[in-house]
Amino acid sequence: MEAAEALRHAIGSASGASNGEKTVLLLYDGGVFAAKKGQKTEEAGFEDLEAAMRNAIRLGIDVIAERMSLGEQKMGEEELIEGAKVMDGYELAGIIAEARASFIF
DSSP states (O other): OHHHHHHHHHHHHHHHOOSOOOOEEEEOGGGGGGGBTTOOHHHHTSOOOHHHHHHHHHTTOEEEEEHHHHHHTTOOGGGBOTTOEEEOHHHHHHHHHHOSOOOOO
16 A cells, blocks of 8 residues: 555655656565556555556656666566666665655655
8 A cells, every 4th residue: 555655645746846846756675566567466465556657657757666676576677667767776876865855655
């Protein structure tokens, strides 16, 4: 449920942003499954967020999965929905350091 709540807040932030600020959704650990294409939630036991994640990307949200987390979850980059990006931890640390605000779920 946490991933769904984070996604809802990210979409709300992007929809209400009129000051030109960018919304970025960073996916770590099991959170990378939120951007998996062809989700089969009845098997995995989590909520299907694929359509909402695609909508977030259409709204201009940068959806970024951490490379090491993909490996730990045995997912390949090709399994992510179109528009999702992959970065290593150092790149993500830079994004976090430059952020004006962040929400942790």
